[in-house]
Amino acid sequence: MQKTQVTIKHIAQALNISISTVSRALQNHPRIGLRTKEKVFEMAQRLNYVPNPAAILLKKNKTFTIGVVLPHLQEEFFSQAITAIEDVISAENYNVVVSQSRDKLERENRAIKSFISSRVDGVIASISAETTQYYQFRELERYGIPIVFFDRAPKDVPVNKVRGNIADAAFEVIDFLANKGIKKVAILNGPASLEISDERLMGYWGAMKKFNLPIIQNYIKSTDLSKEDTTKKMIELLNGEELPEAVFCFNDYVALYAMQACKQKGLVPNKDIMFVSFANLPITTYLDNPPLASVEQFAYQMGEKAAQLLLKIIHAEKETLEPEDIVVNTKLIIH
Amino acid sequence: MQKTQVTIKHIAQALNISISTVSRALQNHPRIGLRTKEKVFEMAQRLNYVPNPAAILLKKNKTFTIGVVLPHLQEEFFSQAITAIEDVISAENYNVVVSQSRDKLERENRAIKSFISSRVDGVIASISAETTQYYQFRELERYGIPIVFFDRAPKDVPVNKVRGNIADAAFEVIDFLANKGIKKVAILNGPASLEISDERLMGYWGAMKKFNLPIIQNYIKSTDLSKEDTTKKMIELLNGEELPEAVFCFNDYVALYAMQACKQKGLVPNKDIMFVSFANLPITTYLDNPPLASVEQFAYQMGEKAAQLLLKIIHAEKETLEPEDIVVNTKLIIH
DNA sequence: CTGTTAGCGCTTTCAA
DNA sequence: TTGAAAGCGCTAACAG
Numbered sequence: 001m002q003k004t005q006v007t008i009k010h011i012a013q014a015l016n017i018s019i020s021t022v023s024r025a026l027q028n029h030p031r032i033g034l035r036t037k038e039k040v041f042e043m044a045q046r047l048n049y050v051p052n053p054a055a056i057l058l059k060k061n062k063t064f065t066i067g068v069v070l071p072h073l074q075e076e077f078f079s080q081a082i083t084a085i086e087d088v089i090s091a092e093n094y095n096v097v098v099s100q101s102r103d104k105l106e107r108e109n110r111a112i113k114s115f116i117s118s119r120v121d122g123v124i125a126s127i128s129a130e131t132t133q134y135y136q137f138r139e140l141e142r143y144g145i146p147i148v149f150f151d152r153a154p155k156d157v158p159v160n161k162v163r164g165n166i167a168d169a170a171f172e173v174i175d176f177l178a179n180k181g182i183k184k185v186a187i188l189n190g191p192a193s194l195e196i197s198d199e200r201l202m203g204y205w206g207a208m209k210k211f212n213l214p215i216i217q218n219y220i221k222s223t224d225l226s227k228e229d230t231t232k233k234m235i236e237l238l239n240g241e242e243l244p245e246a247v248f249c250f251n252d253y254v255a256l257y258a259m260q261a262c263k264q265k266g267l268v269p270n271k272d273i274m275f276v277s278f279a280n281l282p283i284t285t286y287l288d289n290p291p292l293a294s295v296e297q298f299a300y301q302m303g304e305k306a307a308q309l310l311l312k313i314i315h316a317e318k319e320t321l322e323p324e325d326i327v328v329n330t331k332l333i334i335h
Numbered sequence: 336m337q338k339t340q341v342t343i344k345h346i347a348q349a350l351n352i353s354i355s356t357v358s359r360a361l362q363n364h365p366r367i368g369l370r371t372k373e374k375v376f377e378m379a380q381r382l383n384y385v386p387n388p389a390a391i392l393l394k395k396n397k398t399f400t401i402g403v404v405l406p407h408l409q410e411e412f413f414s415q416a417i418t419a420i421e422d423v424i425s426a427e428n429y430n431v432v433v434s435q436s437r438d439k440l441e442r443e444n445r446a447i448k449s450f451i452s453s454r455v456d457g458v459i460a461s462i463s464a465e466t467t468q469y470y471q472f473r474e475l476e477r478y479g480i481p482i483v484f485f486d487r488a489p490k491d492v493p494v495n496k497v498r499g500n501i502a503d504a505a506f507e508v509i510d511f512l513a514n515k516g517i518k519k520v521a522i523l524n525g526p527a528s529l530e531i532s533d534e535r536l537m538g539y540w541g542a543m544k545k546f547n548l549p550i551i552q553n554y555i556k557s558t559d560l561s562k563e564d565t566t567k568k569m570i571e572l573l574n575g576e577e578l579p580e581a582v583f584c585f586n587d588y589v590a591l592y593a594m595q596a597c598k599q600k601g602l603v604p605n606k607d608i609m610f611v612s613f614a615n616l617p618i619t620t621y622l623d624n625p626p627l628a629s630v631e632q633f634a635y636q637m638g639e640k641a642a643q644l645l646l647k648i649i650h651a652e653k654e655t656l657e658p659e660d661i662v663v664n665t666k667l668i669i670h
Numbered sequence: 671c672t673g674t675t676a677g678c679g680c681t682t683t684c685a686a
Numbered sequence: 687t688t689g690a691a692a693g694c695g696c697t698a699a700c701a702g
Contacts, residue, residue, distance in 0.1 A: 005396070005679090007678095007679055008679070008680070009680095017688080017689085018688065018689045019679090019680080020680095020681080020682080020689060020690075020691090021687085021689070023681060023682085024681090024688085031687055031688085032687070032688080033687060033688085036688085048477070050452050050454075050478075051452070051679085052454065052679050052680075054389045054390075054392035054393040054398070054680095055389075055678075055679035055694090056679080056680060057389035057680095057694095058387070058389040058390050058393050058678090058679085058694050058695065059680050059682085059693085059694050060680090060681080060694085061340070061694070061695095073409070074408070074409050074414055076409070079408065079409055095449075095453070098433065114430075116385060117385050118388055118430070119385075119387065143385075259621070260621060281618075283591075283616075283618050286594070286595060286622065287622065287623070288622070288623040288624075289623075340695090342694095342695055342696085343695070344695075344696095352672080352673085353672065353674075354695090355672075355673065355674075355675090355697080355698080356671085356672055358696065358697060358698090359671095359698090362697085366671055367671070367672080368671060368672085371671085386695085386696080387694090387695050387696075389694085389696095390678090390694075390695035390696040390697085391695085392678095393677095393678050393679065393694090393696080394677085394695085394696055394697050394698085395696090395697080396678070
């Protein structure tokens, strides 16, 4: 099937010059005659020469590839981030390999293994809902592969990361609800292993206190982000002593599942119970009664910063730099 | 940053044997002593040896990578297909590189270029809404890279493809509506450059005739799949002489956009006007008034077949085989 | 069963 | 400004 490929050797022969001259000409080496360069480029074109990446990689011991693991490409939040990463990375002639963990630890680990064996030059990660340990990422360190986390970073480990100012956003959400006279606010949070869950809780807690709203233990739930568990927790809220007036959800999926649980109980979401969440699905705007407000996280910007940081680390030839913690501002969007 | 990597040479030295023995042992070559093999594997483990893919590729002149271009990973249909492709392909130790065209010809071309320069062993493609020419894919042929299309294939060119029995499904849809006593059915079809648009139209046409339903020229619209154009076409339908009773949409996105246009005109979708479409977004089930029915296309199965076909072609060392056309059955789901 | 050797396509000293 | 030659890590004849 494969045609024999055109190599610099062919170009050299056709032009009756040495392969090193061809190689240099193709790289725009300064010490090559302008006429020679022209001839080489012309011939390369004519022969449909395409450089063999494997040979270059082998020689340079670099793959010009970065690996990205994240939970779901289907979430607008992540797909926007990946677009940004691709834009930044490809401008520097790097390639991107994306892998979805689907919130499974096992898939995340497999992706990391594959990144190691394909020898990527760096990794950008947003950890799965199941990930509680930093363990697996140590393996990357072992091979000297730098990592930058975005949005979902492991807790209690100093790492390079880019994240939204979640706690402030959560505070703002409660502020917004309080201003509307809503007092009883429940929270359907994400797994405790995620730092961004803690931050949501902190913001919630801080604001509830500040505005003298009642903090009810039963109003604080956390889910593993699956539909089943989210539904279960929402039903617990609905069956509780006092129905909350609003539910602050970890993200749009959680909100969607929770809203459906509501409907099944005969309540109209965003009329009988208000929902507010972190935006990652533009599709919620197609609902008949969309959530009152949501937090925009500027995924593109976050992806951009993460990619830039990673490139910076890759280019810095020195040993590990101080981990950076970049915070991107969020914005409360009132619908 | 990079640690110096462990090579088979290191293993050979540590064990005081030749590198070819190590290479063979690692490949489980039959003519290598069991004891030697064991020693080699042990040492490889101990030194954290990871084979350098670049060297293997260079040697074998194969990348064990296949490229996939498709419109949007966010559509459930495509993301399921990609999962299937990954499953099949990785079972044979191939890797997958995915690229989204976002329905832009230019992005599709860029992806193809990048597939060529990274020398993928094969390509699976579902063309963009803007693609009208087979032209760009010829470039792949030139380099002997086999292609399999799935779902969206170019028209009027004999190619390897996997597709649903769209025309039959479209027929079934009209049949279903006719049975409910619905006579005036409009169609919001995709761009004419896609074979799957033609097939939808054929099925529609055939059924409308068969059931003696009126075929009104103004009821037949096609959109470029963008929100703007779809909205425009839907508004034309709504402003026409006679309101259709049902609209048969190219896919769920088209349905979503069209339904929103409805709402803006004060009509309740799926009560005042029925919608039916090809399923690619499970999210539509969260709508208050979801579409009556939709066509399930078994994306996973389609992806699976496409991947299997591609592998078959890659493994068949001969010159181009006869193009295959694999049809996967669809199913009408009543909600 | 194992070792020697050539070479995949390219970059890069070193020498001219 | 160009060429010769070594070598990146691995595989695979060929030769024992």
